[in-house]
Amino acid sequence: MQMTYLQAVGAALQEEMRRDDKIVMFGEDIAQFGNIFGVTRGMLEEFGPQRIRNTPISETAIIGTALGAAVTGLRPVAELMYADFTMVAFSEIFHCVAKWRFMHGAAYKVPLVIRCAMGSSFGAGAEHSNCVESLFMHSPGLTIISPTTPYDAKGLLKSAIRSDNPILFCEHKQLYQTKGEVPEGDYTIPIGVADVKKPGKDVTVIAVGLMVSRALEAAQQLEKEGISVEVIDPRTLVPFDKETVFNSLRKTHHAVIVEESNKTAGIGAELAAMIQEEMYDELDGPVGRVAALDVPIPYNIALEKYVIPDAARIAEAVRAQLARDI
Secondary structure (H helix, E strand, C coil): CEEEHHHHHHHHHHHHHHHCCCEEEEECCCCCCCCCCCCCCCHHHHHCCCCEEECCCCHHHHHHHHHHHHHCCCEEEEEEEEHHHHHCCHHHHHHHHHHHHHHHCCCCCCCCEEEEEECCCCCCCCCCCCCCHHHHCCCCCCEEECCCCHHHHHHHHHHHHHCCCCEEEEEEHHHCCCEEECCCCCCCCCCCCCEEEECCCCEEEEECCCHHHHHHHHHHHHHCCCCCEEEEECCEEECCCHHHHHHHHHHHCCEEEEEEEECCCCHHHHHHHHHHHHCHHHCCCCCEEEEECCCCCCCCHHHHHHHCCCHHHHHHHHHHHHHCCC
16 A cells, blocks of 8 residues: 555554554654654554653653663653754763663663654754764664665564664654555564665665665666666665675675765765775775765755755766776
8 A cells, every 4th residue: 555654654653552562652742742743643542641652852851761661661662853862862872772781681671762853854954954873873782774665664663663672763854755555464674684776787876765765866867878776775774784785796896875964974984994895806996975065954955955965966976986997
């Protein structure tokens, strides 16, 4: 059936809440208001105030409460309205959520999902438009998921909720209204498995979040020029599915990584280092990187569009890779 990304996230939450009465949700305006984007609308009426709880505007309190609930037998889903606000609770996420299973032994489980809406969104400005995955990739113990389709969003969120490990679940705001096929009934997608969104033979493009659709658009343009692009969506950044990427590189011998976060010390920097360290002999040139410019995201929409990569920039990066073969 056709479903929007937003509906898929909501359906996953609703189905899991019905399946397991230990699942609870905390967040700003998620109860009566149903979340700023409408993801949890109607769930208070079904599940009641003991399981759907509004919180004060205190991200530190949200994460601290959710962590306490997780280690004492519940399975909380904590919502931070915008991914930017993970910075307010950075110590709790980086030190406590990510590390407590390691610090306190086998008796501890931390079945906690932190949902956050991220990314550029037509003039939201520098404090409400960031992609934070690369910041938390440096936090051992934390699983990081960034799905890009309604099918992936629902299946991966259900897997995240059932996991006994802490998970940062990133939802791009511009994807909420995109539509796609979602199976009826229960299904899950394994955490840590990438998806080849488009097969190709000339260049491997690894794209994250909103950039997957833009990479596919670029690939469509390049097909008209006789360039065959393979587009891989990692879906999970930690753990990262190296084998899918490496198998692609054994075929194409060229890699371009596309992300929305800043280029310096970003996702692309880590993946490029990994590829060049472990697959150097398969490469016909250095790994290309396409990312946002190293500036705060502008409030001006025209400038925002200039800062964030588009299909044209991705296509140009692919052409530059193949130009090295000439």
